[in-house]
Amino acid sequence: MPIKRLSQSGLLTFEKYSSMLAGNTAYIPPAFELLETQIVGATPLSSVIFSNLNSSYASTYQHLQIRLVLRGSLGSQVVSMQINGDTGNNYAYHGTAGEIEGNVRDVRSFNGSSLNSIFRVSAQGHTSTGVFGVGIVDILDAFETTKNKTIRSLAGQNIPADDSIAIFSGLYLSTSAINSITIFRAGSNFVAGSRLSLYGLRNS
Amino acid sequence: MPTGTYIALANTTLTATDTEVTFSSIPQTYRDLAIAIDGTFSGTDVRIRINGLTTSIYNWVYAQGTGGVGTSEAIGPTNLGIGWGGLTSGNRITALLNFMDYSTTDKHKTVLIRNSEFNEAVIMTSGRIATTDAITSITFRIQNAGGSYQIGSNFTLYGIAS
Numbered sequence: 001m002p003i004k005r006l007s008q009s010g011l012l013t014f015e016k017y018s019s020m021l022a023g024n025t026a027y028i029p030p031a032f033e034l035l036e037t038q039i040v041g042a043t044p045l046s047s048v049i050f051s052n053l054n055s056s057y058a059s060t061y062q063h064l065q066i067r068l069v070l071r072g073s074l075g076s077q078v079v080s081m082q083i084n085g086d087t088g089n090n091y092a093y094h095g096t097a098g099e100i101e102g103n104v105r106d107v108r109s110f111n112g113s114s115l116n117s118i119f120r121v122s123a124q125g126h127t128s129t130g131v132f133g134v135g136i137v138d139i140l141d142a143f144e145t146t147k148n149k150t151i152r153s154l155a156g157q158n159i160p161a162d163d164s165i166a167i168f169s170g171l172y173l174s175t176s177a178i179n180s181i182t183i184f185r186a187g188s189n190f191v192a193g194s195r196l197s198l199y200g201l202r203n204s
Numbered sequence: 205m206p207t208g209t210y211i212a213l214a215n216t217t218l219t220a221t222d223t224e225v226t227f228s229s230i231p232q233t234y235r236d237l238a239i240a241i242d243g244t245f246s247g248t249d250v251r252i253r254i255n256g257l258t259t260s261i262y263n264w265v266y267a268q269g270t271g272g273v274g275t276s277e278a279i280g281p282t283n284l285g286i287g288w289g290g291l292t293s294g295n296r297i298t299a300l301l302n303f304m305d306y307s308t309t310d311k312h313k314t315v316l317i318r319n320s321e322f323n324e325a326v327i328m329t330s331g332r333i334a335t336t337d338a339i340t341s342i343t344f345r346i347q348n349a350g351g352s353y354q355i356g357s358n359f360t361l362y363g364i365a366s
Contacts, residue, residue: 029208032208032210032364034365034366067302069314096274105277105278128334130311130336131311134316136302136316158330163264193310197235
Protein backbone atom coordinates (compact mmCIF):
# COMPACT_ATOMS: atom_id res chain seq x y z
CA MET A 1 0.00 0.00 0.00
CA PRO A 2 1.56 3.32 -1.03
CA ILE A 3 2.32 5.87 1.68
CA LYS A 4 0.55 9.14 0.92
CA ARG A 5 1.28 10.99 4.10
CA LEU A 6 4.53 11.25 6.00
CA SER A 7 2.57 10.88 9.25
CA GLN A 8 1.54 7.42 8.11
CA SER A 9 5.04 6.32 7.13
CA GLY A 10 6.14 5.04 10.50
CA LEU A 11 8.72 7.79 10.91
CA LEU A 12 8.48 9.08 14.44
CA THR A 13 10.30 12.38 13.96
CA PHE A 14 10.28 14.55 10.88
CA GLU A 15 10.16 18.18 9.92
CA LYS A 16 7.92 19.81 7.37
CA TYR A 17 8.98 22.78 5.23
CA SER A 18 6.84 25.24 3.38
CA SER A 19 9.68 25.99 0.94
CA MET A 20 11.32 23.72 -1.62
CA LEU A 21 14.66 24.87 -0.20
CA ALA A 22 13.88 22.75 2.89
CA GLY A 23 15.92 24.99 5.14
CA ASN A 24 18.86 25.29 2.75
CA THR A 25 20.09 28.61 1.48
CA ALA A 26 19.37 29.40 -2.14
CA TYR A 27 22.16 28.71 -4.64
CA ILE A 28 23.40 31.95 -6.14
CA PRO A 29 25.73 31.34 -9.07
CA PRO A 30 29.07 33.15 -9.04
CA ALA A 31 29.04 36.44 -10.89
CA PHE A 32 32.49 35.78 -12.38
CA GLU A 33 32.53 32.94 -14.89
CA LEU A 34 35.09 31.32 -17.11
CA LEU A 35 33.91 31.47 -20.72
CA GLU A 36 36.81 30.23 -22.83
CA THR A 37 40.49 29.38 -22.58
CA GLN A 38 43.05 29.05 -25.35
CA ILE A 39 46.43 27.54 -24.67
CA VAL A 40 49.10 27.66 -27.35
CA GLY A 41 50.46 24.24 -28.19
CA ALA A 42 53.58 23.20 -30.01
CA THR A 43 52.70 25.32 -33.04
CA PRO A 44 53.25 29.03 -32.33
CA LEU A 45 50.34 31.36 -33.06
CA SER A 46 50.58 34.85 -34.54
CA SER A 47 47.33 35.84 -32.87
CA VAL A 48 44.57 34.50 -30.68
CA ILE A 49 40.96 35.40 -31.37
CA PHE A 50 37.89 35.19 -29.18
CA SER A 51 34.92 35.35 -31.54
CA ASN A 52 31.11 35.26 -31.58
CA LEU A 53 31.11 37.05 -28.25
CA ASN A 54 28.02 39.17 -28.80
CA SER A 55 25.80 36.30 -29.85
CA SER A 56 27.17 33.99 -27.15
CA TYR A 57 27.45 36.21 -24.11
CA ALA A 58 25.73 39.59 -24.47
CA SER A 59 22.51 38.49 -22.84
CA THR A 60 24.25 37.23 -19.71
CA TYR A 61 27.36 39.32 -19.11
CA GLN A 62 28.07 43.01 -18.61
CA HIS A 63 31.86 43.08 -18.51
CA LEU A 64 34.65 40.85 -19.78
CA GLN A 65 38.06 40.06 -18.38
CA ILE A 66 40.98 38.43 -20.16
CA ARG A 67 43.77 36.90 -18.11
CA LEU A 68 46.96 36.37 -20.08
CA VAL A 69 50.16 34.46 -19.57
CA LEU A 70 52.20 35.03 -22.72
CA ARG A 71 55.62 34.43 -24.15
CA GLY A 72 56.66 35.85 -27.51
CA SER A 73 58.97 34.47 -30.13
CA LEU A 74 61.02 37.64 -30.34
CA GLY A 75 62.46 39.98 -27.76
CA SER A 76 60.49 42.04 -25.29
CA GLN A 77 57.35 43.11 -27.09
CA VAL A 78 54.24 45.20 -26.81
CA VAL A 79 51.11 43.14 -27.30
CA SER A 80 48.10 44.70 -28.98
CA MET A 81 44.38 44.13 -28.95
CA GLN A 82 42.00 44.59 -31.85
CA ILE A 83 38.21 44.64 -31.52
CA ASN A 84 35.71 43.38 -34.10
CA GLY A 85 38.50 43.05 -36.66
CA ASP A 86 38.62 46.83 -36.95
CA THR A 87 41.98 47.90 -38.40
CA GLY A 88 41.02 51.57 -38.65
CA ASN A 89 42.37 54.43 -36.63
CA ASN A 90 39.67 54.02 -33.99
CA TYR A 91 41.76 53.26 -30.92
CA ALA A 92 43.50 55.30 -28.28
CA TYR A 93 45.44 54.41 -25.17
CA HIS A 94 47.37 55.90 -22.31
CA GLY A 95 49.72 54.08 -20.03
CA THR A 96 52.12 54.49 -17.15
CA ALA A 97 54.95 52.05 -16.63
CA GLY A 98 57.74 51.42 -14.21
CA GLU A 99 60.65 50.02 -16.14
CA ILE A 100 64.13 48.80 -15.44
CA GLU A 101 66.35 48.52 -18.48
CA GLY A 102 69.90 47.66 -17.64
CA ASN A 103 70.73 49.78 -14.65
CA VAL A 104 68.33 52.54 -15.63
CA ARG A 105 65.09 52.78 -13.71
CA ASP A 106 62.31 54.93 -14.95
CA VAL A 107 58.63 55.72 -14.63
CA ARG A 108 57.24 56.95 -17.88
CA SER A 109 53.93 57.67 -19.49
CA PHE A 110 52.94 57.08 -23.08
CA ASN A 111 50.00 57.20 -25.41
CA GLY A 112 48.98 56.17 -28.88
CA SER A 113 46.12 56.36 -31.27
CA SER A 114 46.35 53.18 -33.28
CA LEU A 115 45.70 49.74 -31.88
CA ASN A 116 45.32 49.24 -28.19
CA SER A 117 48.64 48.27 -26.76
CA ILE A 118 48.01 46.24 -23.67
CA PHE A 119 51.35 45.16 -22.34
CA ARG A 120 54.74 43.63 -22.91
CA VAL A 121 55.51 39.94 -22.93
CA SER A 122 58.65 38.08 -22.09
CA ALA A 123 61.41 37.38 -24.51
CA GLN A 124 61.93 34.05 -26.18
CA GLY A 125 65.64 34.72 -26.06
CA HIS A 126 65.74 34.60 -22.28
CA THR A 127 67.82 31.70 -21.09
CA SER A 128 65.12 30.29 -18.87
CA THR A 129 62.26 28.77 -20.82
CA GLY A 130 59.78 29.21 -18.00
CA VAL A 131 59.67 33.00 -18.18
CA PHE A 132 56.34 34.49 -19.25
CA GLY A 133 54.76 37.93 -19.17
CA VAL A 134 51.35 38.31 -17.56
CA GLY A 135 48.40 40.65 -17.81
CA ILE A 136 44.82 41.17 -16.71
CA VAL A 137 42.58 43.12 -19.09
CA ASP A 138 39.12 44.38 -18.17
CA ILE A 139 36.69 45.35 -20.91
CA LEU A 140 33.83 47.33 -19.45
CA ASP A 141 30.28 47.36 -20.79
CA ALA A 142 31.47 45.17 -23.64
CA PHE A 143 28.07 44.75 -25.25
CA GLU A 144 26.49 48.15 -24.64
CA THR A 145 25.52 49.88 -27.90
CA THR A 146 25.33 53.42 -26.56
CA LYS A 147 28.92 53.70 -25.38
CA ASN A 148 32.37 53.68 -26.85
CA LYS A 149 34.30 50.78 -25.39
CA THR A 150 36.77 51.25 -22.56
CA ILE A 151 39.54 48.94 -21.50
CA ARG A 152 41.98 48.86 -18.63
CA SER A 153 44.88 46.54 -18.04
CA LEU A 154 47.63 45.77 -15.60
CA ALA A 155 50.57 43.84 -16.94
CA GLY A 156 54.15 43.01 -16.22
CA GLN A 157 57.23 41.04 -17.03
CA ASN A 158 60.35 40.28 -15.08
CA ILE A 159 63.42 39.59 -17.14
CA PRO A 160 66.89 40.41 -15.87
CA ALA A 161 67.65 43.99 -16.93
CA ASP A 162 64.27 44.33 -18.61
CA ASP A 163 61.56 44.47 -15.97
CA SER A 164 58.35 46.36 -16.37
CA ILE A 165 55.02 46.90 -14.69
CA ALA A 166 52.41 48.93 -16.53
CA ILE A 167 48.85 50.09 -16.24
CA PHE A 168 46.91 51.02 -19.37
CA SER A 169 43.67 52.74 -20.21
CA GLY A 170 42.27 52.01 -23.65
CA LEU A 171 39.45 53.36 -25.79
CA TYR A 172 37.77 51.86 -28.82
CA LEU A 173 35.79 54.52 -30.60
CA SER A 174 32.76 52.50 -31.53
CA THR A 175 29.38 51.94 -29.93
CA SER A 176 29.05 48.54 -31.58
CA ALA A 177 28.82 45.58 -29.26
CA ILE A 178 32.06 43.66 -29.08
CA ASN A 179 31.85 40.49 -31.09
CA SER A 180 35.50 39.54 -31.39
CA ILE A 181 38.78 40.29 -29.67
CA THR A 182 42.13 39.62 -31.29
CA ILE A 183 45.33 39.54 -29.23
CA PHE A 184 48.50 39.76 -31.30
CA ARG A 185 51.94 41.18 -31.81
CA ALA A 186 52.74 42.03 -35.39
CA GLY A 187 55.72 40.10 -36.67
CA SER A 188 55.89 37.75 -33.74
CA ASN A 189 54.23 34.61 -32.41
CA PHE A 190 52.98 33.40 -29.08
CA VAL A 191 54.83 30.22 -28.19
CA ALA A 192 53.90 27.02 -26.40
CA GLY A 193 52.43 27.38 -22.95
CA SER A 194 50.98 30.83 -23.60
CA ARG A 195 47.51 31.00 -22.11
CA LEU A 196 44.56 33.36 -22.69
CA SER A 197 41.40 32.96 -20.65
CA LEU A 198 38.18 34.91 -21.17
CA TYR A 199 35.83 35.55 -18.26
CA GLY A 200 32.44 37.19 -18.02
CA LEU A 201 30.97 39.24 -15.19
CA ARG A 202 27.25 38.68 -15.03
CA ASN A 203 24.82 41.53 -15.58
CA SER A 204 22.39 40.38 -12.90
CA MET B 205 29.32 25.92 -20.72
CA PRO B 206 30.50 28.80 -18.52
CA THR B 207 32.10 27.80 -15.25
CA GLY B 208 31.47 29.82 -12.14
CA THR B 209 34.75 30.77 -10.60
CA TYR B 210 36.57 33.30 -8.38
CA ILE B 211 35.82 30.96 -5.52
CA ALA B 212 36.66 31.93 -1.94
CA LEU B 213 39.05 29.31 -0.58
CA ALA B 214 40.19 30.72 2.73
CA ASN B 215 39.77 33.78 4.90
CA THR B 216 41.74 34.95 7.89
CA THR B 217 41.09 37.91 10.14
CA LEU B 218 43.68 38.31 12.85
CA THR B 219 42.45 38.33 16.42
CA ALA B 220 45.99 38.77 17.70
CA THR B 221 49.09 40.27 16.18
CA ASP B 222 51.24 37.85 14.24
CA THR B 223 54.61 38.02 12.55
CA GLU B 224 53.49 35.85 9.67
CA VAL B 225 50.28 34.78 7.97
CA THR B 226 50.30 31.67 5.78
CA PHE B 227 47.86 30.08 3.37
CA SER B 228 48.93 26.45 3.20
CA SER B 229 47.72 23.32 1.41
CA ILE B 230 46.42 25.48 -1.41
CA PRO B 231 44.30 23.27 -3.69
CA GLN B 232 45.68 22.68 -7.17
CA THR B 233 42.30 22.66 -8.89
CA TYR B 234 42.45 26.25 -10.11
CA ARG B 235 44.71 28.09 -12.57
CA ASP B 236 45.10 31.50 -10.94
CA LEU B 237 44.88 32.76 -7.39
CA ALA B 238 43.74 36.12 -6.13
CA ILE B 239 44.41 37.40 -2.62
CA ALA B 240 42.76 40.46 -1.15
CA ILE B 241 44.44 42.12 1.83
CA ASP B 242 43.12 44.85 4.06
CA GLY B 243 45.33 45.42 7.02
CA THR B 244 47.77 47.36 9.10
CA PHE B 245 51.32 46.38 9.87
CA SER B 246 53.95 47.42 12.33
CA GLY B 247 57.45 47.38 10.97
CA THR B 248 58.10 48.11 7.34
CA ASP B 249 58.33 46.24 4.07
CA VAL B 250 55.42 43.85 3.73
CA ARG B 251 56.65 40.83 1.79
CA ILE B 252 55.60 37.37 0.62
CA ARG B 253 57.27 34.04 0.06
CA ILE B 254 55.91 30.95 -1.66
CA ASN B 255 56.35 27.33 -0.65
CA GLY B 256 58.61 28.44 2.18
CA LEU B 257 61.38 29.20 -0.30
CA THR B 258 64.04 31.55 1.05
CA THR B 259 66.57 31.37 -1.77
CA SER B 260 67.35 34.15 -4.24
CA ILE B 261 64.58 33.40 -6.72
CA TYR B 262 62.32 36.44 -6.30
CA ASN B 263 62.45 39.10 -9.02
CA TRP B 264 60.14 42.07 -8.83
CA VAL B 265 59.68 45.55 -10.13
CA TYR B 266 57.38 48.18 -8.72
CA ALA B 267 56.26 51.64 -9.66
CA GLN B 268 54.63 53.99 -7.22
CA GLY B 269 53.07 57.39 -7.04
CA THR B 270 53.40 59.30 -3.81
CA GLY B 271 51.99 62.61 -4.82
CA GLY B 272 55.39 63.63 -6.07
CA VAL B 273 57.46 62.24 -8.87
CA GLY B 274 56.81 58.56 -9.55
CA THR B 275 59.56 56.07 -8.89
CA SER B 276 60.34 52.52 -9.87
CA GLU B 277 62.84 49.97 -8.76
CA ALA B 278 63.70 46.32 -9.31
CA ILE B 279 64.32 44.42 -6.13
CA GLY B 280 65.00 40.93 -4.94
CA PRO B 281 66.01 38.41 -4.11
CA THR B 282 64.73 36.36 -1.14
CA ASN B 283 61.13 37.55 -0.96
CA LEU B 284 58.67 39.70 -2.91
CA GLY B 285 57.27 43.06 -1.89
CA ILE B 286 53.66 44.19 -1.53
CA GLY B 287 54.06 47.55 0.18
CA TRP B 288 55.75 49.57 2.83
CA GLY B 289 53.65 49.21 5.99
CA GLY B 290 54.71 50.92 9.18
CA LEU B 291 52.25 52.11 11.78
CA THR B 292 54.08 55.31 12.54
CA SER B 293 52.60 56.96 9.48
CA GLY B 294 49.17 55.39 9.99
CA ASN B 295 49.56 53.22 6.93
CA ARG B 296 46.79 50.88 5.94
CA ILE B 297 47.34 48.51 3.05
CA THR B 298 44.55 47.45 0.71
CA ALA B 299 46.07 45.21 -1.92
CA LEU B 300 44.97 42.72 -4.54
CA LEU B 301 47.46 40.07 -5.62
CA ASN B 302 46.95 37.92 -8.71
CA PHE B 303 49.12 34.82 -9.05
CA MET B 304 48.96 33.60 -12.64
CA ASP B 305 49.26 29.90 -13.57
CA TYR B 306 50.15 29.08 -9.97
CA SER B 307 49.30 25.40 -10.39
CA THR B 308 51.26 24.77 -13.58
CA THR B 309 54.71 23.23 -13.55
CA ASP B 310 56.07 24.53 -16.88
CA LYS B 311 56.42 28.19 -15.93
CA HIS B 312 58.08 30.42 -13.40
CA LYS B 313 55.48 31.79 -11.05
CA THR B 314 54.23 35.30 -11.69
CA VAL B 315 52.21 37.77 -9.68
CA LEU B 316 50.63 41.16 -10.38
CA ILE B 317 49.91 43.40 -7.38
CA ARG B 318 47.97 46.62 -6.95
CA ASN B 319 48.29 48.25 -3.57
CA SER B 320 46.69 51.40 -2.27
CA GLU B 321 48.56 52.37 0.85
CA PHE B 322 46.93 55.20 2.74
CA ASN B 323 49.24 57.99 3.75
CA GLU B 324 52.02 56.55 1.65
CA ALA B 325 51.60 55.61 -2.00
CA VAL B 326 49.72 53.79 -4.71
CA ILE B 327 51.90 50.97 -5.94
CA MET B 328 51.83 48.44 -8.78
CA THR B 329 54.18 45.49 -8.82
CA SER B 330 55.10 42.68 -11.17
CA GLY B 331 56.92 39.70 -9.73
CA ARG B 332 58.47 36.52 -11.04
CA ILE B 333 59.55 33.69 -8.80
CA ALA B 334 62.08 31.51 -10.53
CA THR B 335 60.62 28.10 -9.82
CA THR B 336 58.37 25.91 -11.92
CA ASP B 337 56.94 24.23 -8.83
CA ALA B 338 53.24 24.72 -8.27
CA ILE B 339 52.42 27.09 -5.43
CA THR B 340 51.16 25.19 -2.41
CA SER B 341 51.67 27.83 0.26
CA ILE B 342 51.97 31.61 0.45
CA THR B 343 53.40 33.34 3.50
CA PHE B 344 53.01 37.01 4.30
CA ARG B 345 55.81 38.42 6.42
CA ILE B 346 57.42 41.64 7.51
CA GLN B 347 60.90 42.16 6.20
CA ASN B 348 62.17 44.15 9.11
CA ALA B 349 62.63 42.27 12.35
CA GLY B 350 60.08 43.01 15.05
CA GLY B 351 57.27 43.89 12.67
CA SER B 352 53.88 42.23 12.89
CA TYR B 353 50.47 42.08 11.28
CA GLN B 354 47.94 43.87 13.42
CA ILE B 355 44.61 42.76 14.88
CA GLY B 356 41.79 43.04 12.36
CA SER B 357 44.00 42.56 9.33
CA ASN B 358 42.16 40.44 6.81
CA PHE B 359 43.47 38.08 4.13
CA THR B 360 41.15 36.32 1.66
CA LEU B 361 42.25 33.72 -0.89
CA TYR B 362 40.32 33.04 -4.09
CA GLY B 363 40.72 30.39 -6.78
CA ILE B 364 40.15 31.15 -10.46
CA ALA B 365 39.62 28.35 -12.98
CA SER B 366 40.69 28.36 -16.59
